Amino acid sequence: xxxxxxxxxxVYLLGFWSLSSGQEHQKPQHFYNVDTEKKIKGTIQEIIMExxxxxxxxxxxxxxxxxxxxxxxxVEISPVRFFTHDFHKGEELEVVGSLYSKDGNxxxxxxxxxxxxxxxxxxxxxxxxxxxxxxxxxxxxRKGKGF
Amino acid sequence: xxxxxxxxxxxxxxxxxxxxxFVLSSLNRAYIRNKTEDLVKEQLExxxxxxxxxxxxFLRENxxxxxxxxxxxxxxxxxxxxxxxxxxxxxSWRSQFEGYLPLSLxxxxxxESWIIDSPAGKIFNYFSPFSVQEGKAYFLYLGYSLxxxxxxxxxxxxxxxxxxxxxxxxxxxxxLGLFQLQRHYxxxxxxxxxxxxxxxxxxxxxxxxxxxxHEIKNPLNSVSLIFELLQKKAPVYLQEEVSAGKxxxxxxxxxxxxxxxxxxxxxxxxETFSLAELVSSVRGSLIKESDKAEVEIRYVESSSIALNxxxxxxxQALINLLxxxxxxxxxxxxxxxxxxxxxxxxxxxxxxxxxIAEEDEQHIFEPFFSRKRKGLGIGLYLTKKIVEAHEGKIExxxxxxxxxxxxxxxxxx
Numbered sequence: 140x141x142x143x144x145x146x147x148x149x150v151y152l153l154g155f156w157s158l159s160s161g162q163e164h165q166k167p168q169h170f171y172n173v174d175t176e177k178k179i180k181g182t183i184q185e186i187i188m189e190x191x192x193x194x195x196x197x198x199x200x201x202x203x204x205x206x207x208x209x210x211x212x213x214v215e216i217s218p219v220r221f222f223t224h225d226f227h228k229g230e231e232l233e234v235v236g237s238l239y240s241k242d243g244n245x246x247x248x249x250x251x252x253x254x255x256x257x258x259x260x261x262x263x264x265x266x267x268x269x270x271x272x273x274x275x276x277x278x279x280x281r282k283g284k285g286f
Numbered sequence: 287x288x289x290x291x292x293x294x295x296x297x298x299x300x301x302x303x304x305x306x307x308f309v310l311s312s313l314n315r316a317y318i319r320n321k322t323e324d325l326v327k328e329q330l331e332x333x334x335x336x337x338x339x340x341x342x343x344f345l346r347e348n349x350x351x352x353x354x355x356x357x358x359x360x361x362x363x364x365x366x367x368x369x370x371x372x373x374x375x376x377x378s379w380r381s382q383f384e385g386y387l388p389l390s391l392x393x394x395x396x397x398e399s400w401i402i403d404s405p406a407g408k409i410f411n412y413f414s415p416f417s418v419q420e421g422k423a424y425f426l427y428l429g430y431s432l433x434x435x436x437x438x439x440x441x442x443x444x445x446x447x448x449x450x451x452x453x454x455x456x457x458x459x460x461x462l463g464l465f466q467l468q469r470h471y472x473x474x475x476x477x478x479x480x481x482x483x484x485x486x487x488x489x490x491x492x493x494x495x496x497x498x499x500h501e502i503k504n505p506l507n508s509v510s511l512i513f514e515l516l517q518k519k520a521p522v523y524l525q526e527e528v529s530a531g532k533x534x535x536x537x538x539x540x541x542x543x544x545x546x547x548x549x550x551x552x553x554x555x556x557e558t559f560s561l562a563e564l565v566s567s568v569r570g571s572l573i574k575e576s577d578k579a580e581v582e583i584r585y586v587e588s589s590s591i592a593l594n595x596x597x598x599x600x601x602q603a604l605i606n607l608l609x610x611x612x613x614x615x616x617x618x619x620x621x622x623x624x625x626x627x628x629x630x631x632x633x634x635x636x637x638x639x640x641x642i643a644e645e646d647e648q649h650i651f652e653p654f655f656s657r658k659r660k661g662l663g664i665g666l667y668l669t670k671k672i673v674e675a676h677e678g679k680i681e682x683x684x685x686x687x688x689x690x691x692x693x694x695x696x697x698x699x
Contacts, residue, residue, distance in 0.1 A: 266387070
């Protein structure tokens with residue numbers, strides 16, 4: 140009886156520990172972190188659509204391979220309904236966005252993309268999504284200037 | 287007051303007042319806005335403190351962070367919130383906008399509040415530490431919507447511009463009203479001044495003509511008596527000339543009498559006579575006195591016109607006009623065209639003389655206004671008086687180098 144009770148207490152404590160430690164180590168969903176902004180240039184490998192945020196419509200996601208390093212990135216563009224441009228596999232894309240790692244993958248939440256000479260602004264400098272106010276902005280590329 | 291003076295007198299103080307109102311109102315609005323922002327910040331900081339207490343309580347009760355955040359995420363005024371551990375690692379966060387959490391952990395201080403602009407409006411940000419139990423610290427990051435404050439600011443701005451616009455429009459209407467009143471007053475004042483000057487001149491003319499008339503009348507009476515005697519004693523072959531001379535003297539006497547009487551309201555002695563006969567008589571008199579043989583006076587009437595007027599006065603009026611035309615016409619012709627329409631007679635006297643300058647046209651019927659070397663400037667003045675005494679009108683149209691036309695309109699027989 141004593142032995143059984145001790146086992147029960149140990150199981151309970153272990154369960155509580157695992158629950159509380161699980162709570163602390165559970166990774167939260169990623170946000171647009173201005174501190175991890177990065178610019179990459181690569182080739183489109185794959186185009187997919189998947190839900191990203193709670194109660195949000197599917198997002199356009201692009202798998203991109205960086206030209207120089209051949210490193211792969213998963214780029215979150217915007218809700219599909221918002222994005223009006225056509226992407227094709229093999230096309231070049233330049234992305235400015237917030238970088239984070241998840242499940243061993245390098246992810247980017249795109250703020251601005253350059254595609255076929257046109258700059259498309261998807262979020263403002265602090266990461267506010269253009270589809271929630273302000274609208275998508277387009278800029279024509281200027282000669283001799285990157286972004 | 288000229289337009290420039292009007293601008294200085296009315297518009298500048300008004301514009302100045304509007305500018306002062308605009309500046310003071312803008313400063314006042316800015317002050318109220320700053321104070322309101324401070325107040326809102328204080329209120330939101332206090333609310334965040336309460337929130338921290340609540341969260342501390344739930345953490346102590348071992349609720350998961352997601353569970354704790356769930357009720358807050360449904361609140362419209364909280365745009366985003368995050369809970370960070372003591373190492374500033376985000377444990378959980380919520381945002382009404384996909385992926386939007388404008389927190390830079392590199393630049394965030396331990397405790398601060400700030401306001402940012404976003405397409406969703408101004409957002410009050412609050413970053414502050416709190417402890418749940420000894421040795422365990424957290425950070426709370428909140429983003430409150432300042433939509434209500436902004437709506438108040440927009441409402442205030444809209445009201446301000448509405449009031450400003452109303453004051454501006456009312457001010458413009460008021461200024462225009464003042465301008466109209468002032469213009470009307472000045473017009474009346476000018477008319478009164480002109481009337482006063484005319485009366486003054488009229489008094490001078492009266493005094494002058496009375497004196498002249500008196501001086502002429504006495505010798506004229508003597509000459510008339512001499513002609514009476516001459517008529518009695520003159521041979522038969524001279525009777526006609528003496529009679530004509532006597533008639534002319536009597537005419538001069540009558541004119542002087544009338545001239546004097548013009549100073550008083552004219553008393554008309556009306557009779558019915560043919561206009562053609564009157565013109566013929568006037569033409570005879572003028573041809574006799576004119577040294578310009580080439581001047582031709584032509585009379586044309588649409589039908590036989592009879593006038594019921596003072597013959598002598600009308601004679602005088604026509605003589606004055608025709609004399610004026612003859613003297614102005616350098617070798618041209620003077621034509622008189624008469625026409626009767628219903629009960630009105632229109633007489634048009636045209637010459638092909640040098641014409642009257644535009645600036646003189648409005649003055650030619652004024653007494654003693656003359657551009658001639660010998661003229662006294664009374665003829666046209668008297669003509670106008672005579673025509674108006676017959677309830678008629680007289681107008682002049684002239685063009686330099688082309689000629690002058692006098693238009694008389696008087697009631698017919």
